[in-house]
Amino acid sequence: MKPRIAVVGGGWAGLAAAVAAVQRGAQVSLFEMAPTLGGRARSTAPKHPGAPALDNGQHILIGAYSATLDLMRTVGVDPEQVLLRRPLSLVNAHGQGLRLPQGPALIALTRGVLSHPAWTGPERLALLARSGVWALRGFRCDPRLSVAELCRGMAPALRRDLIDPLCVAALNTPADQASAEVFLRVLRDALFSGPGAADLLLPKAPLAELLPHPAQRWLEQHGATITLGQRVEALGALSTADAPGADGIILACSALEAARLTQDIAPTWSREAAAFGYEPIVTVNLQAHGLDGRPLNLAAPMVQLPEHTEAQPNPAQFVFDQGQIQGQPGRFSFVISGAAPWVERGQAATLAAIQAQAEALWPGARLAVESYVAEKRATFRCTPGLHRPAARPDPRLSPRLVVAGDYIEGPYPATLEGAVRSGQAAAHALV
Known part of the structure; x- marks a missing residue:
């Protein structure tokens, strides 16, 4: 008999969990309190006929997002058709700045840095030397360091043109407040995940067409049930009325919603989830x-x-x-x-x-x-030494309750890739 899995939350983590659970033979019921799927990477209906669909913001993927790209292919989306792929470039309005050519990322980085028109020779060499030190240390550092502290002594032009914009784009946290440990992990994945890992992937289609709508179609075709516009009020109600006989529950909702739903059964975990800035x-x-x-x-x-x-x-x-x-x-x-x-x-x-x-x-x-x-x-807010809650709120509940989301303990900042990997891990843990 197929195990019954209830997924609470229809963002990218919830969709990834639902797809992975179906692939592993589960009967999945997904509940999303919003009227549309996608969570914080979603599209809304156009304001008037003929107007473009509005996304809830401009999202960027990179070539190293292997789990996200594979999930898109699984539900029938060709990333090459819906994403504009370009080698990483940080250029100004005149087209001047850092441009990484195609090829292995480390070689591309070296060539891009050495050809930067606005940096002096000593600045270019200093950046390559600093990057080499990070690589020799395995892109690891004291978890208490901020990105600004990691880059202390670096030329202002390098901070202004490269480090600060990369940091705020990847971690959505200013460099003086951002975790150097997580920042280095992002650099490591971009530089050591093979050719094209550092490429920028910009959505050519509305966010809904990248994953939410195709995943919904795929799940329904594979027997999953999806309920929109319904908030799960309590886990007890979910496991009896909405999904009778559920063998496992994946909380893939926001940290605040997960904290609310677990405050009675796992109060310590609930407080951790509610404490995020x-x-x-x-x-x-x-x-x-x-x-x-x-x-x-x-x-x-x-x-x-x-x-x-x-x-x-x-x-x-x-x-x-x-x-x-x-x-x-x-x-x-x-x-x-x-x-x-x-x-x-x-x-x-x-x-x-x-x-x-x-x-x-x-x-x-x-x-x-x-x-x-x-x-x-x-x-x-991805700050140094940030404590992120574990995927299992309480060991006693581990056989049947797992949490998924980009905020769950792990090496990634709050990204689509982090959400997808967390959702897949939750499904694998339950099924």
């Missing part, structure tokens, strides 16, 4: 056209923006040209990672600052804000 991400989508009405463009699909101007700090660290990525000319996504200060300032102040950034990019352009999306708990 969070960092928001804000995405502002706007249209930009020249005075002649033609859509504008950027030097690359993803462009790095300066942190400060003479007048004020800039909010967005990156801007994405959706004309090059999704075939929507004139549409741009300005992304603010580690956005807590701007969320506090409010939407009006943030939009005004983004408008100023866009005007600096395209003087005299016709600009129109399309949408403002603030994901207030986009990721946990």
Whole structure:
């Protein structure tokens, strides 16, 4: 008889868990309290007919996300069709900056660093030397170090052009607050996972088409049941009324929801899950056209923006040209990672600052804000020595209750890959 598995949560961790459980012969029931699947990487319905579907933010994958890419293939998605693959580049609006050529990542990094136009010879050699030391140490360090402390003594240009933007993009936490241990793990995976591991993979399709919708179709075709718009109020109710005879439960909901559901049966674990600090991400989508009405463009699909101007700090660290990525000319996504200060300032102040950034990019352009999306708990704050709860809230419950999510104890920051791997591990533990 097939084991019955209830999955609570339909984000990427829950979908990964459900697919893996079905593959291992389980009868799966998935419950999601939102009206759509996808969690913090989802799409919403367009505001009016003919308008593009809105994602809850601009997401980036990298070539090293092997579990995520394999899961997409399992549910019938060809990553090459829905993702724009480009070698890693951190370039400014003029196309100048770090560009990694194709090939083995370490060789590509060396070539990219040595050809960087804005760094001096000593700065290039110092960066390669520092990277070599990290590699010799196995990309490990004292877990109490921040990224800023790890890079103490590094030239300001290297911090400004490479370390700080990579850190906030990967960990969504400023370098002076971010875990050096996790940052080095991300570098290790990008540099030692084979050719193409450091490549940027930018969604050419709405996030829903990358995994949530195809996974839903795949699960239903394989006999799973999916219930949307229903919040699980208690685990006891779930195991008796909604999924009678459930042999195992996978909590793949948010840390706060998991804390609520386990507060009576695993109070210590519940307190750990509820203790996270969070960092928001804000995405502002706007249209930009020249005075002649033609859509504008950027030097690359993803462009790095300066942190400060003479007048004020800039909010967005990156801007994405959706004309090059999704075939929507004139549409741009300005992304603010580690956005807590701007969320506090409010939407009006943030939009005004983004408008100023866009005007600096395209003087005299016709600009129109399309949408403002603030994901207030986009990721946990990835700080040094952060304690993350284990996948099993209580050893006594281990045969039937496992938690999955990017916040569960593990080596990855809050990424899609971390969520997928955690979901798959939970399914393997139960089935």
